[in-house]
Amino acid sequence: MTSQASTALNTEAVERFAGQVFGDLSSVFSGAMTLVGHRLGLYQALAEGGPQTSTELARRTGTHERYVREWLHCQRAGGYLSYEPASARFALPAEHAMVLAAEGSPAFLAPAFDVAAALWNGTERLVDSFRSGRGIGWGEHGASLFCGTEAFFRNGYRQHLTTTWIPALDGVDARLREGASVADIGCGHGASTIVMALAYPKSRFVGFDLHGESIRIARERAKAAGVEERVSFEVASATAFPGGDYDLIAFMDAFHDLGDPGRAAERSLEALVSDGTLMLVEPRAAAAVEDNVGPVARMYYAASTALCTPNALSQSGRLALGAQAGPEQLTQVLSAAGFGQARVVAETPFNLVIQARR
Ligand SMILES: C[S@@+](CC[C@H](N)C(=O)[O-])C[C@H]1O[C@@H](n2cnc3c(N)ncnc32)[C@H](O)[C@@H]1O
Structure with a gap:
């Protein structure tokens, strides 16, 4: 008999934990429905059109009523929508619209479900990688990851990047206002590069990323934002970017x-002017694993296991930091690369901002 079997089970604890996992199961089933609603513009249509029946919502969105009706029932069951039985109308409360329908809202979470879809789509490959140790490059995932990441992070950048994060760096805001030269490494679709370019019209920006398709889209985004004269995007690695x-x-x-964040930090030190600044915006994390608990840490560890760590392992993985490396480990990498000063200058519930100088 194993020692586990010989210990009397606390059946209440089993029930409690089963309830917790069942809640998770319900969330992942209905999370797929949130993504469907986001992609089809169902939340937007509810936000704009007010209370609607399934027939009215289907007509407004060019979708089939029978599908819409079932989706509405799921949304109502989860408390996302309110329902008035007398009129059979469903409504998206204004506060919920800020989270599910308002693209510019800092609370807009719908695009994160695209990232969740990328995690689910990649599970077979991830299972193989657990066995083989093979890395998985960012570019091996589907478009839902790239677009979801852009849209999910962009609102945070709009809210914090030029209003609190850059102003928290010693002297950098003033220099960017006067006209400075900025590189955004691992820029993806260029959301942060463009937010900075719009705020600092006298400065010039270049975004670098290994993923060619992301760079192509970043160039389109710069054009659409009207900043392409001062913003360029190039395919380049963090350890060997030009300029x-x-x-x-x-x-x-x-x-x-990054597979080699130490070398990327060394390359940054070479590429900065003598009094230049390196800024890391990283997922918020505590130094100790035991302190990284709760929904944010859990989500970050999941993304880290499926996306960040496999990407680092696909690039030699000298130091696969993971998304919850925490401030001590991150600043140590910078110090080892030759930065004399590295410290956390700002924090939000989701991010921490590190400044490093020579
Ligand atoms: C989590 S995404 C963040 C994208 C973007 N900075 C944003 O905030 O939306 C990480 C990005 O780093 C890029 N990347 C990964 N390894 C890289 C490397 N060695 N050199 C340059 N870019 C890299 C990926 O292609 C991806 O676009």
């Missing part, structure tokens, strides 16, 4: 993804 004399080099949620 020099940058006043600011930023890694926006990308440093921990």
Whole structure:
């Protein structure tokens, strides 16, 4: 008999934990429905059109009523929508619209479900990688990851990047206002690069990323935002990006993804002007594993296991930091690369901002 079997089970604890896992199961089933609603514009249509029956919502969105009716029932069961039985109308409360329908809202979470879809789509490959140790490059995933990441992170950048994060760096906001040269490494679709370019019209920006398709889309985004004269995007690695004399080099949620973050930090030191600044925006984390608990840490560890760590392992993985590396480990990498000063200058519930200088 195993020691586990010989210990009397606390059946209440079993029931409690089963309830917890069942709640998770319900969330992942209905999370797929949130993504469907986001993709089809069902939340937007509810936000704009007010209370609607399934027939009215289907007509408004060009979808089939029978599908819409079932989806509405699921949304109502989860408390996302309110329902008035007398009129058979469903409504999206204004507060819920801020989370599910309002693209510019800092609380807009719907695009994160695209990222969740990328995690689910990649599970077979991930299972193989657990066995083989093979890495999985960012570019091996589907478009839902790239677009979901862009849209999910962009609102945070719009809210914090030029209003609190850059102003928290010593002297950088003033320099960017006067006109400076900035590199954004691992820029993806360029959301952060464009937010900075719009706020600092006298500065010039270049975004680098290994993933060619992301760079192609970033160029389109710069054109659409009307900043293409001052913003360029190039395919390049964080450890060997071209150019020099940058006043600011930023890694926006990308440093921990790198296979060789130490070399990337050394390359940044070479490419900065003598009094230039390196800025890391990283997922918020505590130093100790035991302190990284709760929904945010759990979500980050899941993304880290499925996306960030496999990407680092696909690039030699000298140091696969993972998305919950925490401030001590991150600043140690910077110090070892030759940065004399590295410290956390700002924090939100989701991010921490590190400044490093020579
Ligand atoms: C989590 S995404 C963040 C994208 C973007 N910075 C943002 O905040 O939306 C990480 C990005 O780092 C890029 N990346 C990964 N390894 C890289 C490397 N060695 N050199 C340059 N970019 C890299 C990926 O292609 C991906 O676009």
